Amino acid sequence: MTANYQHLNISKAPLQNDRRTRRVNMPRIRRGDLRQHGQMLLNQLQTLRPMLTQVPGSADDGRYILKLNYSGTMNFSALIHHGVEFVSQENKQVCVVFSDEQGLATFAEHLSSLGLGNTELTYKQILEALDGIEGWSAEDRKSWALRRYGFPVAERFKLDVELWPIEVAHHPKRIDLYTRFEHWLQEQDISRQDKVNLDSLLMYRVEVSLPQAEHLLAHRDVRFIDLPPSSGISYQQINRDINTLPARLSSPAENATRICILDSGINTNHPLLSAAIAESASFVPDQDAFDEQGHGTAVASIALYGDVEACNQSNFWQPQLWLYNGKVLNEQAEFNAETIEATLAAAVAYFTDLGCRIFNLSLGNANAPYDGKHIRGIAYLLDTLSRQYNVLFVVSAGNFAGSDEPPVPQSSWRDEYPDYLLHEASVIIDPAPALNVLTVGSIARHNATHDAQRRPEDIQHLCPATENQPSPFTRHGPSIKGAFKPDVMAYGGSVASNVRQGQWHAHMRGLGVLSCHHQFQGATLFKELSGTSFAAPYITHLAGHLLNEYPDMSASMLRAMLVNHASVPQAMTQAFPQAMRESYKNAHTTRNREIEREVTGYGIIDEDALYRSSEYVVVMRCEEQIENNAHQFFELPFPASFLRSQRSTREIRVTLAYSPAVRTTRMDYTATRISFRLVKGRSLDEVQASFNHQTQSETETRSDDVQTNRVVSAQQRERGTVQSSVWTSRQRNPDEKWFIVVTRQDRDWGEAFSSEQEPYALVVTATDRDNAQAQLYTQIQAQIREQERARARIG
Template sequence: MAEQYKHIKITKEKLENDRRTRDYNIPTFKRGDLAGHGQKLNQALGNAFAQAKKQVSSVEDRFILKLEYTGMLDIKNLIKHGVEFISQEGNNICIVFANEAGLAKFSDHLSRLGKNDANITYKQILTALENVDNWTRSDRESWAVKFYGLPKNDTFRLDIELWPVQSSRHPLRQKLIQDFTAWLRANHIRQIDQVSLDSLIMYRVEVTLAQADLLLEHTDIRYVDLLPKSGINYSQMNFDIAKLPGEISAPAENSARVCILDSGINTNHPLLRSAIAENTSFVTGEEAEDDAGHGTAVAGIALYGDLEAAAASNYWKPEFWLYSGKILSRDKDTGETKYDEKTIESTLEKAVAYFAGEQGCRIFNLSIGNTNSPYDGFHVKGIAYILDKLAREYDVLFIVSAGNFNGCEEPPIPKESWREEYPSYLSCPESIIIDPAPALNAITVGSLARHNAHENEQKYPEIHALTPAGERQPSPFTRHGPSVKGAIKPDLVATGGNIASPMRTEGKQWQAEARGMGVLCLNHEFIGRTLFKEISGTSFAAPYITHLAARLLNEYPTASANLLRAMLVNQASIPNESVGIFTKNHIDSHKEENKSDLQRDVMGYGAIDTDALFRSSESAVVLHSENTIKNNTHQFFELPLPEHFLRSQRAKRELRVSLAHSPAVRTTRLDYVATKIFFKLVKGKSLADVERSFNHDLQDETKVRNDDAVTNREITSQARSKGTVQASIWSFKQLSPNVKWFVVVTRQDRPDWGAQMSLEEEAYALAITITDRENIEPQLYTQIQNRVQIQERERARA
């Protein structure tokens, strides 16, 4: 076996340039008849005001309006016309609120437009407007309410979001909550729970149908939603393991600490008990033990990774501590898991504050998903927003599942057969990722198939059930991205199981069977039964990545969550078996319709090859760095590439570069993230040669640089920079010893609001893998280590 070494830490150059910027003014939209335009808008405002007065409100003098606009809108100066911005709700829709005095000012400015408007400032705002309308009942209905309708019970529970006016501690916010809570009491609506964060005000309430109608007409309400459903559905098949070692050792005392937030863990399971550090329930009135089985199944994969391989060798060695936070429980009527009656958002805040803040857990697995909350293409909501916020606050890594797509009836997917219609439905709108999978500061995991023989196919010679997916192809139930503004999601894929279509029942091929094709996991009800069972779902792909992340943290215990994300994604590639599953027509039509890469939307950066994940070798060397960067600046890293790597002789060589950061986020903006940090790979004769292209003072003399070697690159800088973990791979056949290669890192805060939410110096992490596997006598690690030492001496002299 080749000798392995610790990854090498590298340092950025002392040079730090101001980012190239241009003065930019929001362009004025040209209108031919300004007076007519103002009159039309004023009439629309009058109608909207009349409708707004009919809506239910918890306070008399507060009105919500929906403004439709063309081009770009100067949001921060809307107040000049009497209305105050609340939120963007689409590419050309924003929401504002005002009192009667403000609306009178707005109406006055519209009436004077094109007539007596010399003293009106920011007229371009009025010319950009297309219409003034209300936020209506239909706007307030969530996807789940539209799709399923309201429950038929006499009383039922709903989640409602209010418009997040100001920040959580602002007096206006406090008054809004006070007024709305009083309104709930006055209307005899039972409040179960309430959460107030900067970008989220959520209530969980119990209502009658008549009370639900009041909520859907309430001016302060942004969305009305059904309660989350975990969406966990699985079949079981037992694997009987006859023998286990007499004693399974506990992890080392200083090992990584991993928290499983799920349905609890059965701590008596013989393969888990030596690694359990704590088991705590956050479900009111329930013990911490797992009565549903989901949490124990997830925990086993998180602890051991590939349980099939571990069982085959009967080798069991826990390498890190498991902490369990019970946030799901078993519904005694349906057998499915369910959330606590309090909102999952507040439960998660409590659990993470405890396990991260008090117990030192650095990695959290959340194999949960709300099938009632598919990503709408605009806003990150609920659980995902909480995870993005907590990841930044506690510097922890959340690993979440993409969610399972079990087909649907309207429209019918699949129409006739999972097998015949695979893989086209993998990109259908109905199989979009669900909350919390859109979270940008977390790692989202989709599913790959491993086995393709149904239980009956293994037992009997006749055809019984056939699967659409082969080994290392996307599981038929995995959900697709992208996330915010086209950010790549899922980030990674791992083995999660497969399903098959029954072949002997006419017209029933749309049914899904999974026995014998899932993932081996631990059985929570092992006493008198078997230690193992089999399950399929993205829920069981996520903990495999959790397992790798925890082992990585053991190797590099001071690594930030950003560095863990960068290192994990740095070793990911699309499996060869998956490369050709989509037709060119499917790929082209998806790109035209969605402006994104179909393969990336389904499989993200791919599956992790662990060959160089934990340690470098003489043929594959991983470099890493953690830094901070100011707004509107560039930082430079010269790659310590030895001359032998840069040789001109033909041989395949590879550069993998990845970056991760955890920005502040805001749900009322379509941009969502407060700052962007991104990288480019460029080449030049020297640092001085390269920096000219990133020098603010020379922006009129030299062209802006993009990536070099674009024909050798897998993912464009534009596509990868939309996410907060970014990566690309460059493959080379020939290089030049006379050229140096650099990674240039840039930070750019969102105009107007990004800097207010960001730190003066934002943290980020880089991971770079340099590979030269065709070298007969590789000494890449030794050569790079020497080159790093030379660079450090040169910087010290400078």
């Protein structure tokens, strides 16, 4: 049996460089006739001004909203010089600003002066960049769901109303904004149900009539109106006699990891769960924490045991994690009348006080597919809470059940798989786009239904996906700026079509994942389900066991460790035909992006070396902090035997994770960027020079070395807050030295929201499986000790 060891710790080198700056000359928008351009914009502003005064909310404080369309880049902080105040960047070429009468007069005066030879305007390039001036319209305020479905057909109905999040939560301007709005709601006899006030999110749940809803669509301070979140689940049962279970299960160790299931509740009396239940709490008014629907119980059983099917086959049940039950969905497993963001914030605060470090959220808002623009709603909340509490959220990517408008698939799930997996109708839904969480998609484990197993001679049910391929219902990314989402995949089941009843008759019996039944009695201990909801808790299970082994790990380290052990298997890649992969990679809008990454992210987690290293596979980890505009250096302790010139496969994996502050008013979203490069050099001094601000004119910039054998480029991975790549080689040079360079750069607006020292987690895995005599762990451990002694001598 192969010996296993605790993962090793590595340290950064005792030096730090100022970040090497990049010289970028932003292209200036040139207008043929500046005078004519200024007059065109002035006419638009003068036409708009009378309408602005009629917008509800404007009369309260004499301020107005303008939507500025622009080309190229925009200096948002300098807009104030032209009489307007930046509020939000709404997409790549649109920003929204506030102004008052005096500001509008200044804006009009500057536009009228544009192009006059005797007038010199400060920041004239801003006016040159403007393409047009509009108001924020009712159509701009409609969400995807509202545009698609319209308002509910009812005398009164609920809406989620998001206001412009000016300043931060408790700033006097913010308080004045929401005080005026709440007074207006009272005047309009609009019933306020709930409210969420965070730095970058100000949202109300209201109950309205149709005329009141139309009035809201015109209100100056309203940024966005959405239908309340929608969720739904379905399942079928599988039987097992309760008397065959072990007589009594032992509880987890007292100091075992505490994981929280935020869902529809848990049936805490289930014989396979009761020993691990720590505490339950309901955040749904007038309802206890019991699971009426069964969704939460199913999720909890997978989070506790991982592969319930394997446990059932062996009849081996050993709880090693504590389950905390937070009911945030009602008895129909739907979001309640209160704003789900407020409910989740209260639940997370409650359970973090009880020591929970990992939270599973197998829920999604089908009314909020990611539109490629702002991250908002639940996703923004989770990104904020993960940073605030240093907790890991594991969320599901969401399920795709087909689309009528447009029809997806058009005729057959099986024939059109996997094409529809990349259709715009099957994009990830809130909260899956969140960056500081682990988002989980689903892969298939089985491909034969119960009927197909009993009657293999009959053609009745056909499954689009086979083992380890994306489930037919899993949703695709990417998230903002092209960040990989989902991050990883896990078994979530599959569905098949009855070929004699048409494409819409989905059948899952025999194709799902096994979980506990909330209404257990006699032989109904288990049930079978399919969905990304049941892939996410498997990752929660892995994270919980990892925290059992290494209780000091931060949430960022947990994410880094899990992603570091993920890869895209050949079966998953082959789900997408070669021609389809090449076409996607070469297309203008998706250039250099791999189609399988959009659906599977970093892939499936290999558990072999997740918890322990061996002499063949060595995991090294480090938690550090870095200041803005700085480089930090790690000299990797690779022995000569690993870098030998003899031909054999060796592998280096590097993963970095961090949890930045975020803002919904910026398309950049994250306040800071931390990234890494894997480089080689003769010495640390040589590498340092390549990343030194003071010597940048004498040396060329450095990206990753050996790019031809790398699976994810630096440009692709650094779009996310968990970043990973793998380098595979057959021959190396024993005299080579390998280094990781970590860099931090705050965005121009982000320094105020970031910490002076931002934490991050780094994981490196060296693999040498072809070497039968490998003593890689022993040799790397010796190298680390030598590095420590050398630093002590210098110190």
